[in-house]
Amino acid sequence: MSLIACHECDLLQKRTDEIPPHSKAVCGRCGAVLYRHIPDSIDRTIALAIAGLVLFICANVFPFLAFEVSGQATQSTLISGAASLYLQGMWALAFLVFVTCIGAPLMQILLMLYIFMPLKFGRLPAHIPLAFRSLREIQAWNMIEVFMLGILVSLVKLTKMATIIPGLALWSFVGLIVVLTAAATAVDAELVWQKLDCNNGKR
Amino acid sequence: MASAKQASRISALNAGMIGCHSCDLVVNAKDDFHHHLQCPRCGANLHSRKLNSVARTWALIIAALVFYVPANVLPITTVVSLGKEQSDTIMSGVIYFMQSGSWAIALVIFVASVFVPLMKILILVFLLVSVQRNIQWRPREQAKLYRLTEIVGKWSMVDVYVVTILVALVNLGVIADIDAGPAALYFAAVVVLTMLAARTFDPRLIWDSKEEVE
Ligand SMILES: [Zn+2]
Numbered sequence: 012m013s014l015i016a017c018h019e020c021d022l023l024q025k026r027t028d029e030i031p032p033h034s035k036a037v038c039g040r041c042g043a044v045l046y047r048h049i050p051d052s053i054d055r056t057i058a059l060a061i062a063g064l065v066l067f068i069c070a071n072v073f074p075f076l077a078f079e080v081s082g083q084a085t086q087s088t089l090i091s092g093a094a095s096l097y098l099q100g101m102w103a104l105a106f107l108v109f110v111t112c113i114g115a116p117l118m119q120i121l122l123m124l125y126i127f128m129p130l131k132f133g134r135l136p137a138h139i140p141l142a143f144r145s146l147r148e149i150q151a152w153n154m155i156e157v158f159m160l161g162i163l164v165s166l167v168k169l170t171k172m173a174t175i176i177p178g179l180a181l182w183s184f185v186g187l188i189v190v191l192t193a194a195a196t197a198v199d200a201e202l203v204w205q206k207l208d209c210n211n212g213k214r
Numbered sequence: 215m216a217s218a219k220q221a222s223r224i225s226a227l228n229a230g231m232i233g234c235h236s237c238d239l240v241v242n243a244k245d246d247f248h249h250h251l252q253c254p255r256c257g258a259n260l261h262s263r264k265l266n267s268v269a270r271t272w273a274l275i276i277a278a279l280v281f282y283v284p285a286n287v288l289p290i291t292t293v294v295s296l297g298k299e300q301s302d303t304i305m306s307g308v309i310y311f312m313q314s315g316s317w318a319i320a321l322v323i324f325v326a327s328v329f330v331p332l333m334k335i336l337i338l339v340f341l342l343v344s345v346q347r348n349i350q351w352r353p354r355e356q357a358k359l360y361r362l363t364e365i366v367g368k369w370s371m372v373d374v375y376v377v378t379i380l381v382a383l384v385n386l387g388v389i390a391d392i393d394a395g396p397a398a399l400y401f402a403a404v405v406v407l408t409m410l411a412a413r414t415f416d417p418r419l420i421w422d423s424k425e426e427v428e
Pocket residue numbers: 017018019020021022038039040041042043
């Protein structure tokens with residue numbers, strides 16, 4: 012039986028392997044989640060990542076809102092939104108919007124596929140520790156759900172000025188948020204590290 | 215929820231071990247605690263506690279506080295409509311929504327843009343003082359406060375996105391045009407800095423001084 016140190020309070024605890032499916036083990040002292048047991052974690056993650064990729068493409072190809080006033084119309088996609096900030100000289104802000112709404116979700120999807128596709132066929136991709144650490148780090152900077160709230164606020168703000176037509180990308184956003192949230196909780200980290208252990212010939 | 219069975223009431227640090235932050239492997243570090251250790255399983259650099267966590271978190275919070283002022287005082291958008299120019303700050307935006315009856319939206323913007331960043335900064339200051347002064351008040355509640363700062367952080371970005379969307383859509387020359395103001399940048403800086411501060415703070419420090427009390 013192996014030990015685990017809580018990453019939020021450092022308490023040493025025994026890892027109990029027989030927790031029921033879809034449940035999580037929490038730290039006995041501070042209440043942080045120690046680990047989860049997710050059945051079919053690999054299949055689940057791959058399926059959600061592929062769905063996420065399709066939705067991501069739709070979310071970026073189609074405009075999310077169109078704005079029409081006295082015959083003149085403009086529409087915006089994610090990229091053109093970031094680009095118009097860049098054109099106003101706000102390159103730092105454009106970069107931030109690009110990273111949090113386009114770069115981070117895309118990297119999250121690609122890293123999931125990179126890590127879990129080979130695992131599905133019993134192989135271990137190269138640089139898996141780095142890939143896994145990057146995945147965790149990048150998830151924190153994915154803010155599409157906040158962008159979605161931003162769209163709703165803008166809708167209210169603009170309906171008084173002009174006709175607003177919600178675009179196809181809007182529905183893709185909703186799907187992408189649901190799928191990526193589910194994908195993030197489908198990842199069973201311990202599975203990855205155990206495979207790494209087997210490959211290293213330890214244990 | 216299943217609570218993990220406890221092996222002890224002792225932290226990894228006091229047991230002479232380090233839990234790998236990347237793969238959760240517990241490594242015995244008794245022999246060379248002060249040397250440069252690497253995780254034997256995943257190769258990550260092992261640190262018992264985040265390096266200089268308190269000093270770094272203070273620096274990030276102070277920087278965030280400095281930017282918080284221009285973020286609220288300077289205009290976040292400038293609306294040009296039929297030759298007239300009007301600048302809006304975050305608060306004047308909130309007041310506009312209140313006056314036009316959109317209470318829900320006014321509340322969303324006020325909470326996300328004004329209340330959350332300030333609350334996050336205050337919580338982190340409290341946690342830092344608590345760690346530095348060994349305040350013994352309910353460590354479990356302190357841990358909850360810390361988790362709260364991690365969860366709510368990104369929602370403050372909502373106003374930056376609203377500006378992005380307005381700038382992208384309302385671009386009709388003389389009829390109507392919206393430009394992003396300098397506050398948008400300062401505000402984004404506040405959000406990023408407080409997010410970094412929350413990630414730099416090491417919540418294990420909350421418990422270190424409480425070990426003997428247990
Ligand atoms: Zn804990």
